[in-house]
């Protein structure tokens with residue numbers, strides 16, 4: 524088992540609150556093992572450009588509470604080409620890198636799997652994305668913060684929806700998944716949640732409006748951006764065509780990507796960052812760290828990226844009962 528003397532760490536894809544806590548844990552645990560750490564700027568773009576800066580213990584002081592990523596992030600289509608990956612490999616070898624920790628979502632996991640299949644530098648991942656759509660972990664780093672940030676905004680919208688007796692359609696992030704919408708929908712007391720994992724039934728939504736108590740005047744409808752109804756505006760218009768119910772729409776957007784990470788995200792990020800370094804030290808590679816039922820889990824990159832994590836449909840059904 525080759526000794527690990529120098530590792531790189533990078534953040535890629537959509538940034539997520541908690542990525543800095545993860546970078547901090549990777550750096551501090553690696554230094555604890557006398558392993559040199561190279562911070563890679565701008566994700567896989569920087570990996571191919573040799574954009575590396577040494578990180579020492581003090582480099583990651585005072586960042587655990589910060590959103591975003593001190594290493595910046597990027598989406599790098601070029602890394603999905605053999606030439607791009609070879610360029611990265613050559614830069615890594617030239618810098619003396621014996622291992623790499625990648626912090627990101629499903630795109631990062633899939634890129635890590637392809638790289639490991641072609642080259643002999645071990646790579647271990649940490650699931651950093653607000654979407655929570657990675658298989659092999661109950662929660663991804665950033666998800667808890669994102670749902671609490673969204674909830675804070677939605678509670679404010681509820682005040683004006685009640686005051687003006689209006690129906691609001693609120694669109695949340697999640698790309699092609701509905702994890703954010705489901706958790707936020709239940710916790711904000713939504714009347715209905717539209718998620719990509721469930722065919723959105725207009726009839727079901729119309730029935731909810733039809734069967735409401737006559738005294739009920741305001742509604743909160745949570746719509747995942749990837750929903751098959753085509754997003755909040757389209758769904759709102761469809762309902763209005765059938766019911767005449769006026770509406771307002773709020774697209775929460777990138778506010779869900781920022782903010783100081785919650786304690787839960789900081790703890791998860793610290794545990795998984797540490798686990799990634801330990802895995803490299805133990806000679807492991809081509810895996811994404813995660814936590815399942817409170818226990819550390821190690822999932823092959825391709826499985827983490829490709830296997831579909833099921834949504835908790837109980838939340839979906841419970842929302843309907845609780846909202847009646």
Ligand code: F6P
Pocket residue numbers: 537628652653654696697698748780
């Ligand atoms: O993957 C995280 C995410 O925030 C998704 O929820 C969202 O659809 C996407 O990134 C937005 O990408 P960008 O920041 O490139 O607009």
